[in-house]
Amino acid sequence: MMTVLIWIATALAIAGALYSAERLIAWRKRSEFGQREKTSKKVGDPRLAAEERDQFIEILGELAPGKDEEVHEKVTRQVSVGIVHVLATFKNTIVTVTDEKGAVLGWSSAGKLGIKGGKKSKAFTAKLVSQDACKQAMAYELKEVSLKVKGQGPGREAAVQAVSDIGFEVTSVEDVTEAPRKESSEAKVAQ
Template sequence: MSEEAPKTPKARKPKATAPDAAATAAAAPVTDVTAAAGAAPAAAPERKEITAKELLGEEIGEIKVRRAKGSKNITVGIVHVLATFNNTKVTITDANGNVISWGSAGRHQFRGSRKSTAYAAQVVCQEAAKLAMAHGLKDVSVRVKGPGMGRDSAIRALQLLGLNVSSIVDTTPIPHNGCRPPKRRRV
């Protein structure tokens, strides 16, 4: 019986790759006199502090208000926010109740449980307000209805766009022991 020595794998040579830029730059002769003298590298650009307004402007996107074709020239309006547990709807009307613009979470491609989020309400309110601002809207009073999550974020979105919010009224209907409510959920 002959004993064989355990086989060891052969060492592989590393594959030849293209030389990286740092290695070739180090090998290249120095022709610049200031670089050879060891002068200080170029000063780094100064970092500018970003203000809150700039941050919010990036989040919202650039607010470009174009005048609508059939512009109605309405400066004062009412924003009706319906925030339910399943959706958020925003309707902007003039003082007489004629609809200028509207939006809902489903219209802006939110589906399922995402429709009831505060972010969806913010997006809906921004888009409806931009359309209304194209008709000249500047001052609004807000009427909020319902218990949903989008109540506060919708109002905040209006203020960020630059609309002057003159009043906020809660118009949630409260029964004086009217209809019998639905049965309790057993979870």
């Protein structure tokens, strides 16, 4: 009885390998004619197609035909003057570095760095967030920045200090915090 089970398992394994080989041959024919790979079961998930291609390579022991992958360098523009926007709230600190037109060059927040809970509003965290955003902007060869600070959080001064410590020339610091409106308190008094 045991030998019959082993014989059936072996037959199933061989049938599976033959089916996979047939799929590889069909894949090769499609790729030779320039058609798109259709081995992925989920639309738009390239990882599934890559996994199946790797299985075929394991079975046949050879590389799949196709174009050699070319590595393209990312072309970045050079920006000499930028704006650092610091949003310092009592819960979080967010720093965004933009060019003069407003295109984002780099950004960071405490959550992006993996800091959770009450530590997100600390001054040291604001310093780390500022450094991370500025390091991203350094790829654009940014030299001088103007700062726009918004909010009353504890990370306000630390973020501003970190921008100047990292090597940017700070041309101006502007406070863009909105003043609290008196309309709501006047409405409460009138009632």
